[in-house]
Amino acid sequence: MITESPFAIDNISYTYSGAERASVAEVSLDVFPGELHLLIGENGAGKSTLAKVIHGLLELQEGEIRLPASLYLPQHLLSYAETDFSEYLWLYFSWKNSQVPRWSRPTTRRRILAEALNKGLGREIDASILDEAVARVSTNILHLYVSILLLSRSDHRLFLLDEPTAVLSDAEARLLFQAISAATARGAAVIMITHRIGEALEHAHRISVMRRGRISGQGPAGNFPDAQSIHPLMFGQDLRENPDSALNTSAGPSEDGIPALFEIKYLSADFPDLCSLKDVSLSLKPGEILAVSGIRDEGLEQLERLFSGRISRFRGSAEFRGQPVDLAQPSALRKIGAGIVPSQRKRYGAALSAKAWENIGISMRDEDRQGFRRSPMSPRRRFKDRVLRRYEGLELNLDVPASSYSGGMLQQLIVNREISIGKELLILSNPGWGLDPQHRERIYELIRSSAAGGAAVLLISSELDEALELGHRLACISDGRLFYPADSVRASRTAIESVFLGQWEGVEHA
């Protein structure tokens, strides 16, 4: 397969304006046509910066790039709320694409897109989704469809994919890898940044590992039999065995007599773009982590919208400490002190143009009310100092704009902030998204500590591994219904994935 002379990146470096050290330092890569080349590294290692330099989004400062023009899938897709999904996809699909007509009617574009998606996914899509507004399309579908369309373009020989599987379920990730295989089979090179190393290793031909802006290891995939063999190159140390996919055996709160802290009762809601939520009930006790997992469109996205106050009409009720909570109000859960981590972190999790400390300070503005009043001279500075003091344990420079953070760093900031807010109730959507194993483990430890400290945690995750690792109890959501599988089912991934797909025959549930 790998016979042609390689494309190459020679000795390239990139330093952000004002930064003390280079984000990418003297990096050289050999990229072969027809290969899936994994780019792996901890958060802030320089992977996304490297991809942006290769693609030309950042200006090449040093070195040489000998690569064909690339198509690039950023880690976070910009979302134009008022745009039709078909128009949005067309932007990606038609950009300098000589294979599509330069002028076309909307119906023609929809047909072309649907055909390309059907071919790329290997199954018929529901074409009505193309008429939806982008804001109503779930994050995973947005990423999957854009990825599939980019990879289907045979007019390009190089694809740069930044964390394309981060929000995808296992089944969706498999579809994406099929499309990657098809692209590499026709001779294209795919450079893919990922933290989901295990699944990517199965498909990769070559791996490059980055650490602090430099390449710490590179070679054919055969040299790296498993994720553990890569960790020392990422972190410069051996990580302890990560309990990947292992069931969490800690029991959570033991006293059955404890009343529920947070309850949802028979909640139903209709969504124009997604399946309805149907009589969803859940109950959380202090110290308990309830993990809800499934396919994102089958109920996770709906739950997240509900808990972030984006749904104004629903049936059923919510209670906190026995008192009703009006989920239709965007600030209702905030008023009871809940910490909420959204899955769309750049849209709902942070203001990128503001400083990182301001993104944290927004949660501390009430407690600093007196500080603002007491000193007319420089309350802003005192407020800032207070934020920095409280978060001094965080290994992030908080005095820079949040836009300078990598995706993983931003996620650390958001998760830490929300855990700090949610002393009693935490609602977390894919908290490990975009984090390298080391930081992911730290965040998981924080979540466990919060639960141990008495917080009730609702974990909404499309990653089954995450749900299994963190949850004291597991609930599966499928077609808008919530199920609680029996322990015997929990022990089997296959059984759980069957539940995700709505196949309950022969599966026991509690």
Place this chain on the structure above:
Amino acid sequence: MRKAILPLSLSVLLAVILISLGTDQVFLALRAFFIAPLSNPFYLTSMISLASLLLLSGSGISLAFSAGSFNLGGEGQSYAGGLAPAFLMLLMGSRMEAWMAPLILLLGILTAMLVSGVQGWAAAELKNRLSIDPLISTFLLSSALLPFMDSLIIGPLRDQESNLLSMPRIPEFLRLPALPSLPRIHLGILLSLAAWAAVMLWYHHSRRGFEVKMAGANADFARFMGLPVGRLLSLVMIVSAALHGLAGFIALVGVQHAAVVGFTAGIGWNGIAVSLIGGNRLRNLPVSALIFAYLITASNAAMVFTDFSFELSTVIQASVFLLISVDFAWRRNGFALLKSRLFPTSGEALK
């Protein structure tokens, strides 16, 4: 602020070229353009007085922009801010006495801020309830109000004893105190600086100002964090419009002393240029207001001292607007596509 140097320099260069082409007295005109605003007491004080008004309108524009909104209705707001107190004073007529001046001026300020603030509030409500962009609603509201207010001045409120298209002049005791030898250095300048400083303090150092900033940076995020984004927008638009109203009031009682047709002389529109020159940052506005006031005053001086046949100041204002806007758009992303076509890099920007 440094980003404005190039467009401002180009505007001055354009002025020099126009002066060179438009008059036989080139040296005299250039001398008037560059020296008169700083050496002639009349032009110097006019420049400072104009800058104080522009500081207020520029603050209103910058504040709205910082909150992620726009206020293009400054002209109508400042006009109403001058006209309403003038109408109030007309109603009170001979019942006003000199000892009441401070109270009447205070009432005038409140009236000015109220009638203009209502316009800002209306734009915010249209946004909150019907998702109509304040960029459009403020502009349209102002455009509708301006001819209506002009018709009031020309029609029922006109001073019948004057040849001007004007309401009656306000009594002497209601004019803002000024330096005896320099009548254009009036109390309104201090009032403008105080209002600007108050807005600065509020925006940068108050809890509510911090919330406004965060809502402006990302409204979805702010809403997600529990901030009342709609109410914050209303607050900012009211304050933004009220600052314009205050500028209109100072133009009335400090400069014109009567509501003449067009008495605000474009301070609403020029506030946008001042805000853009200052990079939409409140702290830069005193300098940017002075720079813009200098350009206007210098153009007027060049016209007066020579045989210029056209409105040089209007051309300079237009060129500053155009060049600053082009520069602004270029630095953001409006021209990114054009740039990528003209100066292609190794890849194709899809992001």
